[in-house]
Amino acid sequence: MNDDELLARVRAAFETLDPLPEGVLAAGRSALAWRAPSSVLAGLTGDLAGRVASGVRGGGVRALTFAAPGLIVEVEVAPTGRGREITGRLIPSAAADVHVRQPGLAPGEVTARVEAGGLFCLPRVPEGVVSLDLRFPDGTSVVTSWVRL
Incomplete structure (x- = not known):
């Protein structure tokens, strides 16, 4: 098993046992969309x-x-x-x-x-x-x- 396969299994375990709430995911996406790097x-x-x-x-x-x-x-x-x-x-x-x-x-x-x-x-x-x-x-x-x- 290589590192990518191990990380995929760890990610799958977390998604099954402790999924990220959709509201948190939406807030993260929104924060990235509102970046203003040149400001x-x-x-x-x-x-x-x-x-x-x-x-x-x-x-x-x-x-x-x-x-x-x-x-x-x-x-x-x-x-x-x-x-x-x-x-x-x-x-x-x-x-x-x-x-x-x-x-x-x-x-x-x-x-x-x-x-x-x-x-x-x-x-x-x-x-x-x-x-x-x-x-x-x-x-x-x-x-x-x-x-x-």
Whole structure:
């Protein structure tokens, strides 16, 4: 028996005794499909959960800060029923399209345009694991690290 035959038998044993749940497999495929290898990563540098904003009913707002070289992305996440509303701004202000990346969403399903002053709003984002993809007119993009909302 060679190594390939041994690995095939081990794989068959695991598939029989402890099969991989379909949801896990689908999430893995989705994560690979959502890769953006040419994008710059904006890592999470601040997370203030439960901060209460004036005028907001039913709970606090979560403030997140992401940083990439030459860019800061500040967002506030507010609960809206089963979803979330994300409002944010880019520092420094820049023209861009913001796309929500989430395993359950089709590409381009939830998007917004950055307005004057670097402001944007995504009113209906499903709860779950989310990343933002900022696409600039020059073809470059910045993606935020994944966070659970």
